[in-house]
Amino acid sequence: MAIKFRGVDFIEFDSLLSDDERLVRDTARKFIEDNLIPIIEQCNREGRFPRELVKPMAELGFYGASLKGYGCAGMSNVEYGLVMQEMERGDSGVRSFVSVQSALCMYPIYAFGSEEQKQKWLPAMQKGEKLGCFGLTEPDFGSNPGGMRTRAQKTGKEYVLNGEKMWITSGSIADVAVIWAKNEEEDDNIRGFLVETDRPGFRAADVHGKWSLRASVTSSLSLQDVRIPECNLLPKSGGLKSPLMCLNQARYGIAWGAVGAAMACYDCALQYAQFRKQFHDQPIASHQLVQEKLVWMINEITKGQLLVLQVGRLKDQERAGHQHISMAKRNNVWMALECARMARDILGANGIADEYPIFRHMANLESVKTYEGTHDIHTLIIGSNITGLDAF
Amino acid sequence: MKILVCMKQVPQKDAPLKLNESGTWIREDVSYEVNEPDAYALEEALRQKEKHGGEVVVITAGPARSQQVLREALAKGADRAIHLEDPAFVGLDAINTARAFAAAIKDEKFDLIFTGLQSDDYGYAQTGVILAELLGWPHATIIMQIEKADGGIRVKRELEAGYFQFVDMPLPAVLTIQSGINKLRYATLIGIKQAKNKPLRKVALAEVQDALSPNLLKLERLYVPQKTKNTEVLQGSAGEIAKKLTEKLRNEVRVL
Ligand SMILES: Cc1cc2nc3c(=O)[nH]c(=O)nc-3n(C[C@H](O)[C@H](O)[C@H](O)COP(=O)(O)OP(=O)(O)OC[C@H]3O[C@@H](n4cnc5c(N)ncnc54)[C@H](O)[C@@H]3O)c2cc1C
Numbered sequence: 001m002a003i004k005f006r007g008v009d010f011i012e013f014d015s016l017l018s019d020d021e022r023l024v025r026d027t028a029r030k031f032i033e034d035n036l037i038p039i040i041e042q043c044n045r046e047g048r049f050p051r052e053l054v055k056p057m058a059e060l061g062f063y064g065a066s067l068k069g070y071g072c073a074g075m076s077n078v079e080y081g082l083v084m085q086e087m088e089r090g091d092s093g094v095r096s097f098v099s100v101q102s103a104l105c106m107y108p109i110y111a112f113g114s115e116e117q118k119q120k121w122l123p124a125m126q127k128g129e130k131l132g133c134f135g136l137t138e139p140d141f142g143s144n145p146g147g148m149r150t151r152a153q154k155t156g157k158e159y160v161l162n163g164e165k166m167w168i169t170s171g172s173i174a175d176v177a178v179i180w181a182k183n184e185e186e187d188d189n190i191r192g193f194l195v196e197t198d199r200p201g202f203r204a205a206d207v208h209g210k211w212s213l214r215a216s217v218t219s220s221l222s223l224q225d226v227r228i229p230e231c232n233l234l235p236k237s238g239g240l241k242s243p244l245m246c247l248n249q250a251r252y253g254i255a256w257g258a259v260g261a262a263m264a265c266y267d268c269a270l271q272y273a274q275f276r277k278q279f280h281d282q283p284i285a286s287h288q289l290v291q292e293k294l295v296w297m298i299n300e301i302t303k304g305q306l307l308v309l310q311v312g313r314l315k316d317q318e319r320a321g322h323q324h325i326s327m328a329k330r331n332n333v334w335m336a337l338e339c340a341r342m343a344r345d346i347l348g349a350n351g352i353a354d355e356y357p358i359f360r361h362m363a364n365l366e367s368v369k370t371y372e373g374t375h376d377i378h379t380l381i382i383g384s385n386i387t388g389l390d391a392f
Numbered sequence: 393m394k395i396l397v398c399m400k401q402v403p404q405k406d407a408p409l410k411l412n413e414s415g416t417w418i419r420e421d422v423s424y425e426v427n428e429p430d431a432y433a434l435e436e437a438l439r440q441k442e443k444h445g446g447e448v449v450v451i452t453a454g455p456a457r458s459q460q461v462l463r464e465a466l467a468k469g470a471d472r473a474i475h476l477e478d479p480a481f482v483g484l485d486a487i488n489t490a491r492a493f494a495a496a497i498k499d500e501k502f503d504l505i506f507t508g509l510q511s512d513d514y515g516y517a518q519t520g521v522i523l524a525e526l527l528g529w530p531h532a533t534i535i536m537q538i539e540k541a542d543g544g545i546r547v548k549r550e551l552e553a554g555y556f557q558f559v560d561m562p563l564p565a566v567l568t569i570q571s572g573i574n575k576l577r578y579a580t581l582i583g584i585k586q587a588k589n590k591p592l593r594k595v596a597l598a599e600v601q602d603a604l605s606p607n608l609l610k611l612e613r614l615y616v617p618q619k620t621k622n623t624e625v626l627q628g629s630a631g632e633i634a635k636k637l638t639e640k641l642r643n644e645v646r647v648l
């Protein structure tokens with residue numbers, strides 16, 4: 001049975017959005033419905049990133065959408081969030097690609113870069129002509145990136161970078177990598193460096209055998225004596241707080257994205273349950289146990305929508321703290337994963353087949369729960385904020 | 393070329409509809425969208441402008457909510473918009489809608505006016521044709537292609553059974569556009585931002601009231617067709633049954 005996404009709005013959430021916000025959302029929704037939905041299951045099966053969508057997404061202005069100037073759309077944070085929601089309604093992997101391009105690459109260049117760096121990269125990245133990746137995580141340092149081993153050594157007018165990065169989204173398709181490394185000349189202060197991926201000594205190898213985010217590229221990066229000119233240092237980066245500022249941008253988008261994935265699962269399960277009949281020729285939606293699941297989902301999705309909208313409104317007033325974003329990411333990804341599991345259950349055996357989007361979302365969300373700060377790390381961030389005591 | 397596109401906001405095609413209390417129309421709390429052929433009309437106008445230069449103006453008649461149609465059109469590239477804003481435009485007959493449009497644009501000089509072939513809700517297919525009549529302009533319907541020609545345009549009309557008709561006509565003219573004439577573009581995020589600064593002129597009902605006559609359209613009753621089930625066993629020899637069956641399929645079920 002063909003199920004078409006209808007959107008999810010239980011409490012007139014749309015009335016909290018402006019006309020423009022709705023138009024942005026509807027435009028992104030239509031684009032995803034027309035261009036991603038028809039191909040995503042096949043991409044997921046093949047473990048293929050739909051590269052053909054890079055340009056069309058650029059034309060609509062999806063990259064760096066919340067940045068101002070350099071060809072970027074200058075969207076508000078809420079509008080940007082709504083785009084992320086619609087992307088992830090399609091697929092978390094494609095949303096991850098856009099998040100990395102926008103929040104983890106264009107944003108640090110925009111926030112920490114020199115004017116020259118901005119002119120060189122931002123317009124090209126906005127147009128999708130250049131792709132980026134973000135190298136923070138290492139084989140031995142994930143939740144605790146401050147322990148990283150990647151180092152930068154100044155020799156003459158160059159930096160020489162050495163180290164390994166792991167689990168890097170878009171690593172092997174990127175033209176430029178934002179590499180976070182300890183700078184020896186500054187007493188190991190963490191700085192960001194722009195590394196063109198065609199420099200000698202830079203290698204990217206894809207991670208194979210993933211059960212999750214199969215439509216997104218994930219790579220390990222190896223940097224062996226990679227020489228970059230000193231002007232490739234991001235001048236305004238400084239300390240671990242710089243990459244964490246990038247993560248804040250991306251986490252915020254993820255909190256919206258998760259709502260999209262949850263909506264996709266809920267809407268599919270609802271339509272399926274109304275259609276599928278078991279016992280007394282009754283739709284399974286007529287059974288109390290099934291209703292309980294559907295009600296749990298719409299309940300949590302609605303709360304998640306309100307939470308992330310409020311964080312977005314705060315962000316638009318520059319009042320969003322990292323703890324607010326942590327709460328939105330932690331709650332919404334968790335609830336989306338629970339929704340995916342329940343939806344999977346409601347579809348019975350059909351829930352495991354890729355004729356329906358649910359299992360794909362469920363598997364994707366396992367990554368989303370881990371990256372950009374694991375669920376538990378966000379617990380500790382919020383815990384630290386409310387108690388004043390670190391528990392890491 | 394200066395082109396006016398008439399656009400209407402209609403209930404979303406796959407939205408579940410509920411009847412209002414008096415059973416005369418649907419409840420307002422549905423999702424709305426741009427009438428499909430109007431979206432193609434806008435796209436065609438934008439393409440003509442890209443080819444020949446000029447201006448694209450969009451107009452709608454409807455309550456406050458219908459401004460969304462204009463916003464979307466501006467975001468896609470229309471230059472300015474006119475909103476005949478009043479709830480009374482919902483359910484207005486075609487002649488008065490056309491009169492309201494004609495009155496609202498009396499100070500403008502357009503080369504072309506596009507409407508959609510018909511609206512997805514009432515489906516009159518009349519508004520554009522009547523508007524042409526009121527303006528004293530020629531019109532052509534069900535347009536599938538528009539080319540500039542000496543002294544005017546050459547258009548391709550869709551007829552029935554796969555036939556087309558080519559018509560040469562002078563300007564100014566009114567064309568009613570068929571869905572599928574082109575491929576729709578998406579609004580871009582930048583376009584949505586820029587649309588905020590484009591002019592949108594609001595016209596109150598009072599300003600065009602003098603041009604209107606009483607609304608002749610009255611919906612008496614809308615209802616959802618009753619589902620009925622009826623089982624009938626056909627008796628007789630195989631030949632007789634087959635005969636009865638084909639009769640029923642032809643005359644009652646009308647599938648043959
Ligand atoms: C598909 C995918 C794409 C990714 N893309 C990128 C990318 O583009 N760029 C990038 O830099 N990284 C990326 N990552 C890496 C991601 O950010 C890390 O996986 C994440 O930070 C967790 O690190 P880890 O995997 O090393 O887990 P660990 O840090 O080893 O954590 C393992 C478990 O221990 C728990 N834990 C750790 N410390 C504590 C503590 N103090 N108290 C309690 N529990 C604790 C964690 O919550 C977790 O459950 C990606 C990951 C995935 C899966």
Ligand SMILES: Cc1cc2nc3c(=O)[nH]c(=O)nc-3n(C[C@H](O)[C@H](O)[C@H](O)COP(=O)(O)OP(=O)(O)OC[C@H]3O[C@@H](n4cnc5c(N)ncnc54)[C@H](O)[C@@H]3O)c2cc1C
Nearest residue numbers: 276277278279284287288289290345346347348349350352
């Ligand atoms: C990989 C795989 C291998 C399988 N192998 C076999 C096999 O070898 N042989 C075989 O015969 N079958 C096999 N099955 C089928 C399996 O037994 C069925 O999928 C299972 O019985 C559930 O049926 P269903 O998928 O039709 O779900 P449905 O019966 O449609 O159930 C859908 C949802 O509705 C709920 N539900 C249904 N009725 C009620 C109710 N009255 N009250 C509350 N909730 C209700 C269910 O709990 C579920 O959440 C296999 C399934 C899978 C996935």
